[in-house]
Amino acid sequence: MIDEFAKEYxxxxxRWIRExxxxxxxxxxxxxxxxxxxxxGTNLLGLIKHLATWEARYFGEVFxxxxxxxxxxxxxxxxSGTDLWATEHETRDQVTGFYRRAWEHSDATINxxxxxxxxxxxxxxxxxxxxxxxxxxxxxxxxxxxxxADILREQLDGAxxxxxxxxxxxxxxxxxxxxxxxxxEQAAKAADPASP
Numbered sequence: 001m002i003d004e005f006a007k008e009y010x011x012x013x014x015r016w017i018r019e020x021x022x023x024x025x026x027x028x029x030x031x032x033x034x035x036x037x038x039x040x041g042t043n044l045l046g047l048i049k050h051l052a053t054w055e056a057r058y059f060g061e062v063f064x065x066x067x068x069x070x071x072x073x074x075x076x077x078x079x080s081g082t083d084l085w086a087t088e089h090e091t092r093d094q095v096t097g098f099y100r101r102a103w104e105h106s107d108a109t110i111n112x113x114x115x116x117x118x119x120x121x122x123x124x125x126x127x128x129x130x131x132x133x134x135x136x137x138x139x140x141x142x143x144x145x146x147x148x149a150d151i152l153r154e155q156l157d158g159a160x161x162x163x164x165x166x167x168x169x170x171x172x173x174x175x176x177x178x179x180x181x182x183x184x185e186q187a188a189k190a191a192d193p194a195s196p
Contacts, residue, residue: 003114003115004115006115007114007115007132010132011107013139014106014138014139014142017139017142017143018103021048021142021146021149022099023163024044024153025044025045025092025096027157027159033045033092034046037155042148044149045086045092046083046084046086047149048095048099049084049085049090049099050145051099051102051145052095053071053072053102054083055099055138056071056105058137058138059106059109059110059138060109063117065109065112068101069101109131110135113131114131116130116131117130117131119133158177
């Protein structure tokens with residue numbers, strides 16, 4: 001009984017955060033969803049492509065249920081990092097479609113297997129896993145990258161939250177956020193008198 005509850009609880013959280021991550025692209029230009037916003041090149045569409053690639057891999061080959069489209073091998077040095085950005089020839093619809101197909105494939109794996117179904121992750125130090133391990137891992141990774149997407153999106157246009165309804169949830173206007181920012185900046189400077 002608890003196994004089914006745990007599996008459904010984790011799966012529900014994964015379904016919810018996937019949608020929140022995709023929402024981060026809404027209303028942005030092609031340039032803004034692709035542009036590198038950190039020194040290491042982190043960008044919104046690249047996060048989606050990365051999540052799609054690894055979700056397809058973890059719920060696919062780990063459980064001998066290969067994803068139906070080719071994925072770069074996990075140990076292919078030449079392909080390393082190509083999942084973190086989209087080329088000019090990869091459209092938004094292609095990348096988001098890939099992510100949605102990865103969801104369908106993952107959901108089918110999750111629904112078909114018990115939470116203690118065995119899997120094998122050759123790139124992990126302890127490669128023998130259960131579906132439970134992979135559900136927790138993918139949920140954690142998706143939440144981690146959702147946090148990255150939160151910051152990137154806020155940098156681009158100030159949009160916050162997990163969906164269109166949550167932007168208004170804060171209920172504060174631009175003047176409020178400017179004052180809030182100033183208060184935090186002032187506290188940071190006061191804590192370090194040597195700061196500029």
